[in-house]
Amino acid sequence: MMIELRQLTKHFQTANGTIKAVDDINLTIEKGQIYGIIGYSGAGKSTLIRLLNQLETPTSGEVVIDGKVINQLGKQDLREARQEMGMIFQHFNILWSRTVADNIAFPLEINGTPKEEQSRRVKELVELVGLSGREDAYPSQLSGGQKQRVGIARSLANNPKVLLCDEATSALDPKTTDSILDLLVDINQKLGLTIVLITHEMHVIRKICHRVAVMEEGRFVEEGPVLDVFRRPKEAMTKEFVKQILEPEDTEEAVEHLFSETNLKKVYQLTFTGNDAKKPLITSVVREFDVAVNILQGKLTQTQNGTYGTLFIHLDATDEVTEDVLSFIKARDVLVEVVEHD
């Protein structure tokens, strides 16, 4: 395992009393995992991520990174341990007076890496993050996505084992967000890097995380594989986040609309939870059975663990064939519910 938090607590004393920013958190993150922590503003996410690299020291508890209890290290050892953790930020934290190449070289200069080695490493990193050709540009000449690519390259300069991402895409538009998230997955796979990210956007969790924790008032109210949490959100807060990507009200409205526009009496709602894809399933139904399948509406979303979402279909077949088709679908681990018009 790469990261372990043991009864981790951080309290702040303020004029209005004690704030429990992080309150007795236990967590294990495996090597190579992309771990997401989601919560609203004030939940304690920033404090938690800052505890991971000791920008904050805990009130009590332990932060274990790659076998070392880093909140008990002396200065020199802590400096070394920190080199194994890169961090990227919402507002990029890049140096405006330096070129792309010199920004990326900065951490290498600081730790005295020889010039030649610096140039070699910068070239590698520029390629890795897709900035070839922009080495001599200044930050003001770059788009937001490119600035974050510089931030990512710089954070990787010292070959860290862990990358911490603090709302790394929150300042970017949706398309740029997706390209940066794709880059993070690419780096995770190529380098086997463990990634911990904090966000208030479910889309980010959905797109790249393997596991997620939902944080509220310093605690994790829910934790697990992304798909399990999507499938069975237990807490009200989690349901709100899951809604961000599934919008069930829209679906209900759409079905009402469907019934009012057509004279259909019965449709089937298929819920996919981690299956490969809808297409092969529907194609094989049509091949195997004497049935016409109308796909009425659907919202399917890809996660790191498979497809999640719902599809509304209408079947034009005899009752017997319909029964067989439904059994066939259910046998493929798809939940089937009947929606009837009343």
Ligand SMILES: Nc1ncnc2c1ncn2[C@@H]1O[C@H](COP(=O)(O)OP(=O)(O)OP(=O)(O)O)[C@@H](O)[C@H]1O
């Ligand atoms: N240095 C500090 N001194 C006092 N209180 C603090 C300090 N840092 C954070 N807090 C408080 O701790 C709580 C958690 O803050 P934190 O910034 O970790 O939350 P967050 O989930 O990251 O929210 P945001 O996204 O707004 O930063 C808040 O109530 C905040 O006001």
